[in-house]
Amino acid sequence: MIAQMLLKNKEKSTYKADSTGEKPIRSIAKALSWRVIGTLDTLIVSYILTQEITVASLIASVDFLTKMVLYFFHERLWNKIKWGK
Template identity: 65%
Template sequence: MIVDQLILDKKTSKTNYANDKKSEKPIRSIVKAFSWRVIGTLDTLLISYILTGKISIAASIASIDFVTKMVLYFFHERAWNLVKWGK
């Protein structure tokens, strides 16, 4: 039922930047992604340090984690912003 609504909404209404802009600006998604990744990276740094006992390895893991998950989160947020369900 929800999937049907998502498909029908997609077919019946065009999504464009003007419509998307009304709900949330891309810069907001970027700031949210960054702030969340700071928290997530500190968590990853701590867990990596506990498991490895080496701050250099933990920092390397946390650095890679920070960049990749921030990019993934941004696109995840933008995709969910296109979904009309729940708005």
């Protein structure tokens, strides 16, 4: 049953894989998961340095958005590079 659901979801996908077989949605998921980890680190370090949760939260929020977008495009670019594959 689970396998059938996964196969149906795979067939329904409208995203096309690149030459490595990785779809853009996977890059988005990876960017989000990595940014959660990175943002928690930024929040903790910012709080330690500023001792203000408001400032630390603002820094972490901006960091989350900008680095997630940068990571997505970085990942997509590296998927186009043949070197090391």
